Amino acid sequence: MTANVEELIKKANTIYNNKKAELEPLNNGKYVAIEVDSEEIFIGETRDEAVINAKNKHSDKIFFVKRIGGIDKVAGHYSSSYYSNFDYARLF
């Protein structure tokens, strides 16, 4: 069992890098859910799909999910500035 989040991310990235040649570039843009204890990986077209595939085998585990071939980029939905800038709210 992985002790903490930092360790889980570190282990997951090591597993990803070890399997990189079989994942990239064939599956670029898809998502991979990594179960760090068994070192199993589950691929999905979306994040939701990758996790559902992983849960079918490991229902109680917490997975590390990564976009294959890159990192998910966000405009700032999770940041403080996203909320404080709503005086100038964007529509789309």
Add this chain to the structure above:
Amino acid sequence: MLGYFDAQDGRPKIMIEIKGTKRKVKQLPALFDTGHNGSLSLPVLELINIGAKLSSIGEVEFADGISRTVYYFSVKVIIDGKEKEVEAAMINNPKATEAIAGTELFSPFIALVDFKNKLIKFVSEEELNKK
């Protein structure tokens, strides 16, 4: 399925129903954000309220190039009477009070935005082809 432009803040929203491990279903408005390619982002208190279970962790990169850890919870979303299981991202911001619905949540629907009547309509490909 219909969305609307909120009369108070003018932003496009849709009413969704969410469910976690608890039986109760929570109805809440979600900001419809086409710039969000995930399914759903929820404030931490909403996740606690419905008893959502942590299911995955990911890393995302912000526009400023800084990457951060994001926690995702298993949430059932009821849209148009159908239940869909999604990975909802926790909005790690104490000021956040509203849900943000991303494009993946509405897949495979097609969104039609009517700026004149301030409505958003989600239709299936079949419905659209009939017209």
